[in-house]
Amino acid sequence: MTTNLTHGDHITTTITRPAHGGVGIGDLDGRVVFVRGTYPGDVVEARITQVKKNYAKATLVDIVTPSPLRVPNRCPAAAHGAGCCDFADLKPEAELELKTTILTGQLTKLGKLAALPSITAQELLPTTGWRSRIRLGVDRAGRAGFRKAHSHDLVTDHRCIQPMPGLLGDGPDSIVGADSNHRFTPGAEVIAVLDDDGTRHVVEVRKPARGRRSEIITKVISGTGDVVQKVGEYTFTLPPTAFWQAHHQALSTYSDLITQWVTGGQYGVEPVGWDLYGGVGALVPALHHALGNNSHIHSVESARIMATSGQVTFGDDVHFHIGLVGNLVDTLPQPDVVVLDPPRVGAGADVVTRIAARKPQRVIHIGCDPATFATDIRAWSQAGYHLSDIVVVNAFPGTHHFETLGLLQP
Template sequence: MPQEKPAPAVGEQHTLRITRMAHGGEGIGTLDGRVVFVRGAYPGDEVSVELRQVKKNFARGEIVDIVTPSPSRVPQRCPATAAGAGCTDFGDLDPTKEAPLKKEILADQLARMARGVSLPPIEVIDLAPADGWRTRVRLGVDAEGRAGFRAARSNEIITGYPSSQIPEELCADILCPDGRRFQPGSELIIAGDSEGQRHIVESKKSGRGKRVERVEDVIEGSGIAVQRVLGRTFHVPATAFWQAHRNAAGCYSGLIRTWLYEEIEDLELHGERPVAWDLYGGVGLFVPVLGDSLGEDAHIDSVELSRAARHEQPDLADYDVTFHSTSVEKAIPGLERPDVVVLDPPRTGAGAQVISAVASAGPGLVIHIGCDPATFARDVRQWSEEGYQALRLTLVNAFPGTHHFEVLGLFARTQDDSR
C-alpha cells in the first residue's frame, strides 16, 4: 500500500505556478491539491515560496524568489513600495494588464457570491492618470518627526521615499530624506484641491482625561479643500471623505447621469414629484446629478452627512435637498418613498438589512457603488432576492497601482410593487 504523502508544513519552501488572482490582491497557486495564496505574485509567475500558514484546505506563502516572472510583471515604479511601504502593491504590474486582471477578480467574486443571478457584461473604465492621481493621503510620523507610509502589514513607518500615487506638489517637501519634520507619533492628513492649494492636518493623541481621543490641528492651508466636479464646487474638510483619484468623482457623477438619462423615461413615480435618496452621501457629491436628472421639482434626501463634512455647500442651494446627519439604518423609516436611490456604502457593503429596507420602499432604479468586490457581489445577490435586476455593471479602476477598484451597478425593480 503506497505511503500517504505528508501534508505541507509551515516553514517549508515550494515552487508554485501562479494561475489566477484572489480578492485582496494575492496570487493563487496549488500545492498537492491545496490552494496557496501568495501576496505579490501574478498569474504567469513561477515563484519559490516559504509557507507561513497551512490549513486543511489552503495555505499562505511568502515569495522567496521569482523563478520565472510573469509577462505582466514590470520593475516596481513606486520608490516607497520598493523600500517596503504597503501603498502600491500592484506597482510592479504592467499598468495595461491591471484593469483586465481586476475584471477577472470581479467576475470570479460574482460567480461565487451571486451564483445563478442574471448579470450583464462587465464594462471597464480605466481611470487616468495611472501615477500621481491621489487627492489626499494619510501619513504616519516616526519618533524623529519624519513622515512616511506604513510598511506592508506593519506599523513601521518608511520615510524618505515618494509614492508613485502622490502628485509631486502634494508631498515633495515631506517625502524626501531631508523632509519637513512634524510632531513625533502624530498622523498627517494631506489634501490637495482643484485650486492647487495644499491642506495639512496634524492629528495627535490627546492627553489622559480628555474627552476626545485625538486632537486635530490645521498646520497648513485652510483645512477646507475646494473640489470642482462637472461644474459644481464642493467645500470638503481635509479630514472628511473624498474620492481618492482626482478624476473619480467626475467619472462616477457622469456615469450616474448617463444611466439616469437612459432610464428616466420609463420611471414610474410614487407621487407628484420625483424623490431620490443619496445614501452614505458624505458632502452631497451626487446631489447635483440627481437633481439635474430628475428635474427642478425633485426632492433629495442625502443621508449620513459626516460630522467632518458639515460645511456650507453654496452650489447645492439650488436643489431641494435635506441632509440627514444620522445612520442610513435610522434614517430610512422616516424618509419619503424614493423613485431613485444612489448608495455608496463603505467597504463592508450595504448588507441585507439596508438593501431590504431600500427595496421595501420600492424605488424604480437603484445605483449601487461598491469598493470591495466580495461585499459588492454579496449585495448583488441580495438585490436579486429583493426583486431587482442588474442592468449595468461597470468596473472603474480608480486606484491604479493597487489591488483596489470600484464597481457601479444599475438595478431596476422587476416585481410588482404591492407594498
C-alpha cells in the same frame, strides 16, 4: 492526494489566477494556496503560514520564474517595502483586465450570480500623479512616510508615484523624502490635500488608537485647513480629514454614469432620489440633474460635519438626514432612484433588503471592495433586483483597489 502541509513548510507553486487583495492563487496537489504579491504566470517559492482543510496561505519567499505580466517596480516607495502601490510591478496595460477578472470571480462565488451582464472596464487617467489627498505616518524622529505593507514601520526616504504634482512639495519643502526638512510630532499622522483652488493643506492629526483612524486636527502646517472642492456650480468647504474621492477624475466619472443610468426613467411628476452614505452630497448634482428640476433629493450621512457642509452648500434644495442608513431608510419618502456608496464593509443584507422593500425603480450601487460589493449584490438579487449594468473603474491605479458601479432594477 492532498499534500500534508504544516506551518513553515517551503513550497514551489505556479500562480494560475488572481484573488482579491493583491493575492495570487496556486495549486498544490489539490489544495489551493494563496500567496500575496504574486500574479498569474509566476512560479514562486513560498512559506506556508496557515493551513486549512481545502486551502493554505503562504508568504512569498522568492520568484523562481517571473510572470510575463511583471515589470520593474515603478514606485520608489513600494520598491522599498511601502504598501502604497502593490501593483506597481504589474504591467499597467494588464491591470484593468486583472481587476475585472477578480470582480467576475467575486460576483460568481460570493454573489452567487449564475449569469452576469457584460462588464465595462474604464481606466481613469492619469495612472500616476492622480492622488489629491494622502495620509502619512510619522516615525520617532518626526519624519513623515508611507507605511510598510501590514506593518507600522515607515518608508521615509522614498516618494510614491500616486500623489498629484505639488501635493507633497519639492526639495527641502517636501513633507516626505530624503531631502525633506520637515519634522512632525512623533506618532502623529500627517494629512495632505490639494484642493480644487490649487491650495495645498497639510495638517497633523492626533495619534490614532490602535485599529482606528484619527480625525482630530491638532495642527495646521500649511493652507487654511478649509478644503475647497467643486462640483459643477456647487462649492463645498470641508476639513482635510473629511472623505473625498482620491483620484481627481473619479467624481466626474461616477457622476456621468449616474446621469446616464438615471436619465429617461418613467418617474413621477416630482421624483424622489435617495443619496445614501452621501457624505457632503458630491453625487447629488448628478442625481438631481438626471431626475429633473422638480425632483426632491434626500441625502443620508452619519458624520455630522459632512452633512452640515453639504447643507450649507445646497441650502433647502437638498434634505440632509444625519444618522445611520439602516436607522433612517424606513423614514424617508418613497424613492424613485437610490444611489448608495457604502464604506468598504458594504451596506449589508439588512440595509439592502429594507431599501428594496421601498421598491425604487432604479438603484445605483457603488462599491470600493469587490467582495462586499458581491455580497451586497447577492442580497439585492434575493430581494428581487437584477444587475443590468456593471462598470469597473480603475480609480486607484497601481494598487489592487478599484471601484465598481452597478445598476439594479426590479
